[in-house]
Amino acid sequence: MIGSLQSLGLGIVIVMATMLMIALLSSPFESMFWWSRRQRRDALPEPHPLAEPPRNPPAVVIYLSGIGTLAGDAHPRSERKFLRRLEGRIAPALLLSEVFPYSAKGVPLNGERLFNWLWEAQGRIKARDGFGAFGVNLRNLFQVLVSADRRYGPIYSAGVADLVLAQLRANGIGPDYRGPLIFVGYSGGAQVSVGMAPFLRAHVAGPMYLLTLGGVISSDHGLTELEEVIDFRGPKDRVVTYGAVGFVPRWPIFRNSDWNIARRAGKFETRTLDGMGHNGRGGYLDRLARDKAGRSNLERTVEAIATEVDEITRRAPSGPTAPAAGGVQDAEGPA
Numbered sequence: 231m232i233g234s235l236q237s238l239g240l241g242i243v244i245v246m247a248t249m250l251m252i253a254l255l256s257s258p259f260e261s262m263f264w265w266s267r268r269q270r271r272d273a274l275p276e277p278h279p280l281a282e283p284p285r286n287p288p289a290v291v292i293y294l295s296g297i298g299t300l301a302g303d304a305h306p307r308s309e310r311k312f313l314r315r316l317e318g319r320i321a322p323a324l325l326l327s328e329v330f331p332y333s334a335k336g337v338p339l340n341g342e343r344l345f346n347w348l349w350e351a352q353g354r355i356k357a358r359d360g361f362g363a364f365g366v367n368l369r370n371l372f373q374v375l376v377s378a379d380r381r382y383g384p385i386y387s388a389g390v391a392d393l394v395l396a397q398l399r400a401n402g403i404g405p406d407y408r409g410p411l412i413f414v415g416y417s418g419g420a421q422v423s424v425g426m427a428p429f430l431r432a433h434v435a436g437p438m439y440l441l442t443l444g445g446v447i448s449s450d451h452g453l454t455e456l457e458e459v460i461d462f463r464g465p466k467d468r469v470v471t472y473g474a475v476g477f478v479p480r481w482p483i484f485r486n487s488d489w490n491i492a493r494r495a496g497k498f499e500t501r502t503l504d505g506m507g508h509n510g511r512g513g514y515l516d517r518l519a520r521d522k523a524g525r526s527n528l529e530r531t532v533e534a535i536a537t538e539v540d541e542i543t544r545r546a547p548s549g550p551t552a553p554a555a556g557g558v559q560d561a562e563g564p565a
Contacts, residue, residue, distance in 0.1 A: 278399035285402035289543040291320060291412045292394060293327040294419030296444075296509070297370035308515040309416070312528060316414075319536040323543065326397050331422040332373040334389025374418035377425040378448035378477065387425035387452070394426065395433055408436045410457075410546035412539055417469065417508070420445025424459075427452035439542050441535055444470055444508045449479035449489035453497065457546075460499045460538055462531070464506025464514065501534060503527075 293313060299305050305313065305327070317325045376382050377390075398407075411434055413423035420442040427438055428451060437457045444467050453459065463470050474480055479487035492498065503514060506527055512519050517528040 278396045280399045280404050281402040283402065284404045284407075285324065286407065287322055287324040287403075287409065289320075289323040289410045289412055289539060289546070290398065290403055290407070291316075291323055291325045291414060291539060292329070292397070292423075293325065293414045294329065294331040294416070294422050295327075296417035296419060297332070297367045297374065298509070299330070299332070299366075299370070308509075308513075308517075308528075311517065312515050312532060315528070315532045316536060319532055320539050323539060324401060324403070326394075326401060329390070329393045329397055331390055331419050332370040334386045370418060374421050374446065377418075377422050378450065383425055383450070387422070388429050390422055391426035391429035394430060398434070405433060406435055410436050410542050411438045412542055413438070413440045414443065414535060415440060415445050416443045416514075418446055420447050421450070421473075424448075424450045424452040424456070427455040431455045437546055439546075441538055443514055443531070443535070446470065446473040447489075448473065448477040449484070449487040451488050453488050453492040456492075456497065458499065458542075459492070459497055460501060462501045462503055462514075462534060464503045464508070466505065466507035466512060467514075469508040501538070503531060503534060506531075 293316075295305050295309055299309070313325065313327050373386070376386050379386075411430075413420075415421070415423040420440065423440050423442075424447055427440075430438065438455060440456050440459045442459065442461045442463075444463060445461060446469060447453075447459075461470075477489075478484070480489045482490065484490060505512070505519075505521060506516075507513050509515070513527065514531045515528050517526045519527045521527075521530065
């Protein structure tokens with residue numbers, strides 16, 4: 231009896247692992263399928279309708295989640311608490327957080343997918359045990375690598391940029407809006423933010439900034455479109471070092487890489503969040519871990535990012551000449 235149960239359990243594990251591997255290896259094909267359908271339909275998607283009346287907040291903050299998320303409207307609990315507090319703190323700036331950054335089509339993992347039941351199961355396990363997030367994290371990590379890839383990245387980034395553009399228009403932010411557009415990219419969300427910057431440039435009039443929270447970024451051409459990249463990191467966060475080592479063009483010997491050109495241009499600043507790690511206990515969004523003054527990591531992170539949003543809003547230059555409304559550019563990027 232015990233042997234039969236062990237065999238059954240092993241079989242289930244093998245089947246689950248096989249399906250997970252298929253889902254991971256097919257990561258680039260979702261972007262390619264989205265692009266092929268778009269090419270058949272039109273060279274560009276239809277312009278996104280602008281909500282009435284148009285809005286003019288002092289800044290627009292777009293949050294792109296870390297790799298542990300299932301959907302744009304189903305962030306992990308810690309991120310939901312972070313977003314609620316951040317929204318209240320930065321008002322009247324507008325906070326948008328419903329874009330799922332790990333799909334060029336914007337399809338959540340628990341949406342209309344072949345393996346949606348697998349991701350839903352992972353999400354339920356994650357709610358009880360952080361290790362249960364491994365499959366979701368790994369799948370979304372593969373999407374981050376797709377975004378960073380020179381071959382598939384532009385296609386992927388064009389898709390996510392179109393999702394962001396739709397959110398902007400749906401919230402009354404038109405092509406003439408000249409306030410700052412501030413991305414807050416947590417973990418892999420930082421790379422996705424950089425990747426789509428060139429495709430948004432033709433459709434937003436104001437300057438674009440990136441605030442990374444434990445962000446992982448490749449040497450991406452999108453860095454040239456950002457006014458500034460402010461890197462929030464804790465001394466216990468090892469994840470941020472992976473990008474510095476793993477993305478070879480970031481190495482100092484590659485002086486003409488996009489990363490090193492942006493660095494020489496003074497686009498990078500680092501803000502240290504003392505005592506913090508990447509996630510979980512002691513992470514940026516931990517509401518239980520506290521400093522000597524009694525402030526939680528969550529409170530400190532919210533205040534640090536909100537303070538930077540306030541500062542950018544205060545000193546942001548006027549944007550370039552406003553472009554015409556429409557969908558994102560072709561995947562080859564701007565001319």
